Amino acid sequence: MSDPTSSTAADKTRSVLECHWSVELYNRLKGADVRQVAYVPDAGHAQLIELFNADRDIVTTVLTTEEEGVAIAAGAWLGGDRTVLLMQSSGVGNCINMLSLAVVGRFPLLMLVTMRGEWAEFNPWQVPMGLATEKCLHAIGVRCLRAESPDALVETVISAAKLAYDADQQVAVIIGQRMIGEKKW
């Protein structure tokens, strides 16, 4: 393990810390007493997922499809836990009917959605759902708050967490693809 080019835990931690908005979001969500995190991985959420997975006080659940997270969040709330869902815009389409549960039961719901298909996108398959993401969420009754910069994102997530957990709202924070950056190959 003395190979200086190998990826050590310290390197990993450093790379996470360099991405300050993920750390800030992690701290803020912890501050909002989030206890469960459910996700389908996305590159934009990679560091946030890593931070939560390393935290023994947080229960993280990797999903096979995003709608599972909507059901988990409702069950968690029945038992007193606050949950945040992490997904990519394509996953919003998978959630639609399950979101009825959050809306009809007025279950607090906080989703952080990283956008694809809207800025410097190379993959045409991401475009239709990218166009439909906010419309679908509005149509089923979920409020969308959009953020296009790290500062705005942190502020928006704080606001969304209050709306969700204190005002029983169903809220999606839409994280613009321009902020996440182009997918690197």
Next chain:
Amino acid sequence: MVDQHSALGRREAVAVLLKDRGDLLVVSGLGSPSYDVHAAGDQPGNFYLWGAMGGAALVGLGLALARPDRKVAVVTGDGEQLMGLGGLATIGVVRPRNLTIVVIDNGRYGETGMQVSHTGLDLDLSRIAAACGFGDVRTVSTLVEVTALRELMQQESDGPRFFVVKVKTDAEERSLPFRDAVHGKNRFRAYLGLPPS
């Protein structure tokens, strides 16, 4: 199409399953399982789904993770569970020690006219659950066996349990729980000592 080869009535099976349940928390899947759980005795530790098809087991997972001090049972139907097969994989890797999924399997979609489901066409849900990592997987079709399941649900386990209760296809009279999910949520949370929301 295969016959169910079960003489067990669903209403009776669920009544036996939930008899003397103590402080067991119960989530019921939409359709007949919600009516069965309601008929077995309405109480604040029940949360009835009237929709969210495919989500019952995952509601149970979120609850089981939030309350590791309590036993949680999900009582759902074959059609409902078939819509959320991926959820079995999710539960299988989380491995909660306090969660039991009970599928009341009549091989039919009872709410929509008794059309045959995949289990009615010979798909074995218990094998899927076993492949997903559920440790204790059983298929039963008698009241004596259901009584044994009842006792197991109260015990801590190494991982999640998955029980299939084969029942006959006869429809039972509906026993309708309230449909207001906000009421159900607040009643359930109050039962656990949590504030309404």
